[in-house]
Amino acid sequence: MSKKLLRVLRGERVDPPPIWLMRQAGRYLPEYRELREQAGDFLSLATIPDLATEVTLQPVRRFMLDAAILFSDILLVPWGPGQRLEYVSGTGPVLSPIRSAADLLRLSPARLSSAIGSVAQTVRRVRGALGNASSDVALIGFAGAPWTVACYMIEGRGSRDFVAPRMMAYRNAALLDGLIGLLTETTISYLTAQADAGAEAIMLFDSWAGLLPPSQFRRYILAPNCSICAAVRQRFPGLPLIGFPRLAGTMLGEYGVATGVDAAGIDTSVSPEVAASLLPSGVAVQGNLDPLAVLVGGEELEAQTRYILTALDNRPHIFNVGHGILPNTPPKHVEELVRIVRQGPSRPFGRDPAGQTAT
């Protein structure tokens, strides 16, 4: 009996679908806030294996989700090789921006190995803990895809439109190619280490894929995602891969074909029916509830959840949000969501399968 999430990733329809949630470990959980305070800063929380293991397990224990996702941050990959990184309250991550070849050359990819070591340690511990506690929970490892990580590295912080990296694609494509190439290599090492340590599936987050016109999407999204998927697959045949080209919209189908991912994450704006029709038929769809619906709860949470369940009923489907859980989300709403998903699309909420009102 294999784990539900892994069965869906092999192309099987599972009813009800497995559920996990992007940013399921995080500030909305009181037990997370407590550990975060103990750790002092975010980077310690993400890199001390004992703490990262505990944070990874918290939501799985509380909500009985079908997957744990490694607690980490996509910016460990630039931070490991030496890019200055600070988490500023109210602003988010702030980095010393990469704007020239000299900036790029100051990074030493070899130094990534210590960050990799701590993350691999976390993966091993989580896997050990899951093995004992709940054998149906799969462990997902992850990394940011090269373009998305490059966006932060070049801009130096979060942004509405990331003009600096988009401009670099036009004015200094050679430098951007170099950075994307470096990130492709380091991401392969990083993910290989996670798979070696016991990750059972890998997810690549390309949160800023939607910023690029088609030709640049092919060069900076498709090509590096392809290389990473191919390299990971060569070393770990059969290890399932989930891609998340956020806001890719009409490029979703081409992304699915080109990368050969086993599942594609879709963001909140996407029509699940159209996504299913654009993607090759064997590819599972992961998503795509509006995180605001979880924050607010009640009728809209129920209606949107059922809509997604119904729309993807005939498809290998992993239920998820379309973007990360928001910090002010009441944990009770996540409980409610899990309950609705486990009831499946056809059974009205609050009624038992025979159609009688429960209470």
Place this chain on the structure above:
Amino acid sequence: MSKKLLRVLRGERVDPPPIWLMRQAGRYLPEYRELREQAGDFLSLATIPDLATEVTLQPVRRFMLDAAILFSDILLVPWGPGQRLEYVSGTGPVLSPIRSAADLLRLSPARLSSAIGSVAQTVRRVRGALGNASSDVALIGFAGAPWTVACYMIEGRGSRDFVAPRMMAYRNAALLDGLIGLLTETTISYLTAQADAGAEAIMLFDSWAGLLPPSQFRRYILAPNCSICAAVRQRFPGLPLIGFPRLAGTMLGEYGVATGVDAAGIDTSVSPEVAASLLPSGVAVQGNLDPLAVLVGGEELEAQTRYILTALDNRPHIFNVGHGILPNTPPKHVEELVRIVRQGPSRPFGRDPAGQTAT
């Protein structure tokens, strides 16, 4: 002999396609900056018919474009009925936010008529000027679509993610429905006045359509866009309508079917081929060059332009950018763009049709 833009809007393929550019009148033109300085503030420039007429005509004269678009602002529709509006340098528009029924009731839609009057006056003057100077130039009127205008009215300013209006869709849908209803009505009056004054096509800008999950997209994008298109069409049968559901992605096909627009604008992230396949076959496609490519110029401008021309070669197509022209764009690059588009997809740039290098 009808105007090229109008022929495409009736479903005809025209080679080379007509071209105009979103924000073709604006800060990147020295003649605009001069008038802007004379006017003092932006709202005067947009509402004094002499000035708005001149600004509307500037890019058409300079670049011989196939269409003039009324120089105005989508926020005249809330400003007219009394919402406080200021343009703050470096920040953009700042409004007193609408957060309650009381805020909404303070607006008096009847007061919109004076703003409507000045805009209609501008349309009449532009139409008169175009009639004499260049009979192939079509005049496009426009408005913001209700959801997009509501985003600014509720948030009170531009934003990365417009949390306030998105939250209102969950927590106070009745108030949002009321505001969208009011905007639908005033937008119909506003566009009717523009058509009466001589606008030859109408464009509805839904710049923030991409923020909503499918169910809310249907309620706040499809429904009001439909109502507006139907009402305008009833009063002006045959007046072509262009919709621009920016970042709608996979919802584009449903938008085209539901609204019955004659053309759909597509943003920079969209695959022109997929857009063409999602939209009903009679609907023209308008777009979608990256404005950064125009700012930067050179090889990428040429390559991306030719790619779009080729991808939409078999489709009624209006060449445009996928988002507004950027303030630092050199006017010379717009000239270059117009030249490339007029050469068509198959003729290599810098060579004459016989294949010899021109100089």
